[in-house]
Amino acid sequence: MSILPGCSHRCFSIFQRSMIQASELPLSEVLDSSLFAEAFEEDEVLFGVADEDVFTPAITLWAMISQFLFKQEGRSCKAAAGRVVSLIAQIAGRVVAQNAGNYCRARAKVPVATIRKITLRLASQAEPGCLKLDDLTTVLDSDQADERLSPRVIAEIRSLPIGGRIIMVDGFTIDGPDTAANQKKYPQNPAQKEGLGFPILRCVCLISMVTGMLIDLGYAAYSGKGTGETAILRQLSSTLRAGDIVVADSYYCTYWFLAFCLKIGVHVVMKNHHKREDKPISAKRISDTERTVRWPRASRPKWMSKKEYRRIPEFIEIRLSDVTVKTAGSRSTGFTIATTLLDVEGHPGTWLGSMYEGRWIVEPDIESIKCTLGLEHLRGQSPESLHRELWTGVLTYNLVRLKMLQSGYAAGREIRSLSFTETHQLLATNWLLCACVGVTEAMAVSAQRQGVCAVAGQRPDRVEPRENKRRPKVLKLMTVARKIFHATVAALAKIP
Numbered sequence: 083m084s085i086l087p088g089c090s091h092r093c094f095s096i097f098q099r100s101m102i103q104a105s106e107l108p109l110s111e112v113l114d115s116s117l118f119a120e121a122f123e124e125d126e127v128l129f130g131v132a133d134e135d136v137f138t139p140a141i142t143l144w145a146m147i148s149q150f151l152f153k154q155e156g157r158s159c160k161a162a163a164g165r166v167v168s169l170i171a172q173i174a175g176r177v178v179a180q181n182a183g184n185y186c187r188a189r190a191k192v193p194v195a196t197i198r199k200i201t202l203r204l205a206s207q208a209e210p211g212c213l214k215l216d217d218l219t220t221v222l223d224s225d226q227a228d229e230r231l232s233p234r235v236i237a238e239i240r241s242l243p244i245g246g247r248i249i250m251v252d253g254f255t256i257d258g259p260d261t262a263a264n265q266k267k268y269p270q271n272p273a274q275k276e277g278l279g280f281p282i283l284r285c286v287c288l289i290s291m292v293t294g295m296l297i298d299l300g301y302a303a304y305s306g307k308g309t310g311e312t313a314i315l316r317q318l319s320s321t322l323r324a325g326d327i328v329v330a331d332s333y334y335c336t337y338w339f340l341a342f343c344l345k346i347g348v349h350v351v352m353k354n355h356h357k358r359e360d361k362p363i364s365a366k367r368i369s370d371t372e373r374t375v376r377w378p379r380a381s382r383p384k385w386m387s388k389k390e391y392r393r394i395p396e397f398i399e400i401r402l403s404d405v406t407v408k409t410a411g412s413r414s415t416g417f418t419i420a421t422t423l424l425d426v427e428g429h430p431g432t433w434l435g436s437m438y439e440g441r442w443i444v445e446p447d448i449e450s451i452k453c454t455l456g457l458e459h460l461r462g463q464s465p466e467s468l469h470r471e472l473w474t475g476v477l478t479y480n481l482v483r484l485k486m487l488q489s490g491y492a493a494g495r496e497i498r499s500l501s502f503t504e505t506h507q508l509l510a511t512n513w514l515l516c517a518c519v520g521v522t523e524a525m526a527v528s529a530q531r532q533g534v535c536a537v538a539g540q541r542p543d544r545v546e547p548r549e550n551k552r553r554p555k556v557l558k559l560m561t562v563a564r565k566i567f568h569a570t571v572a573a574l575a576k577i578p
């Protein structure tokens with residue numbers, strides 16, 4: 083018998099309670115229990131159907147997410163199973179054993195595709211709600227930006243109508259345990275000796291600049307054919323839609339990607355590739371700092387079919403805009419932006435400079451994924467386990483971002499002025515508590531206030547050297563494979 087009315091360990095409404103939801107909160111309709119239930123039904127995921135079963139799909143996914151709200155010992159499978167024991171005791175009035183083995187077996191039954199589906203749908207359904215609550219076509223003046231505590235770069239970007247998503251693209255790497263299965267799928271850095279490295283996944287993510295939600299994620303091995311960041315980005319091309327603006331570094335500024343974006347109505351703002359001239363002789367001058375140029379189509383790459391190559395235009399028109407950097411400590415005094423936004427009056431060069439400067443917001447976003455959520459070093463012993471762990475962590479990231487959106491819109495704050503870490507701590511503190519006792523009006527109001535108590539992103543032109551003051555206690559590094567090391571130690575032990 084359930085202690086909470088209408089609540090059981092089989093119901094996906096547990097996520098609404100753990101996310102401290104109330105019907106009057108902004109975007110509360112996004113985190114509906116059907117978001118989770120429909121994904122499991124579509125993939126025909128069914129387990130834990132017996133009355134005595136503890137780990138149902140709802141409870142299992144709830145416990146999986148809880149692992150990314152804690153670190154070190156609190157992230158273990160045994161700790162997650164312990165939280166389930168407390169949960170079942172409260173909502174079902176049953177005493178069950180803390181069985182980490184049963185939890186791990188249930189977790190393996192949750193398909194990676196289902197977790198990915200929930201993650202991407204969460205971001206997709208939150209976007210229309212954000213546009214409804216805060217029309218991005220509305221231009222914010224300086225007073226409004228100050229009132230919303232908008233970071234300088236975001237305020238400058240919002241000074242012109244956006245009308246769609248601004249998507250930041252960037253790549254990063256994560257590693258996993260050194261098992262034979264992981265090494266086969268994701269080999270270690272080829273420059274390292276066998277037995278000294280760890281399996282590496284190269285990832286590319288698409289993140290909304292305004293909302294911070296992760297829109298999509300692709301990954302591949304660290305090296306080899308089709309493992310570059312541009313190749314991974316092509317896997318994510320179906321996520322883009324007309325009206326988007328893609329902001330990325332010069333590495334992604336290729337003819338093929340820009341031509342594809344133009345074809346589907348997507349614009350790009352990128353640093354000009356270092357192998358292309360910033361001021362070509364054939365350029366048509368607009369001003370002292372801006373010009374347009376026609377880029378000719380290059381020869382067909384090996385990965386592209388002849389049919390696809392013929393569909394690509396022979397020329398694309400690009401606008402080049404020079405940006406001067408005056409920030410102290412910057413590695414560059416200036417660079418050139420390549421963009422498909424040809425309207426100079428509608429998108430001035432200073433606005434393009436702010437747009438590209440805003441690209442660096444993706445760095446703390448990736449830091450939140452890798453460090454705050456602990457995804458830098460995965461724990462899965464097999465590739466499938468790595469994928470499941472990665473997507474569960476990304477789902478947790480989007481859930482934290484959704485809570486930030488709710489707090490920001492309720493308080494009239496810019497989302498980028500809120501702290502991801504404090505919101506993460508808020509959910510960690512209340513994840514089990516609210517799942518057990520429910521959400522009262524006072525609890526919902528308290529959570530909203532906690533979410534906006536800190537101000538982030540207000541350090542313009544920050545200069546911070548990459549140096550540590552505290553000396554780390556580093557052990558001697560292992561320079562041979564572990565099995566060779568053990569054999570050497572055993573041989574030395576036999577010497578009288």
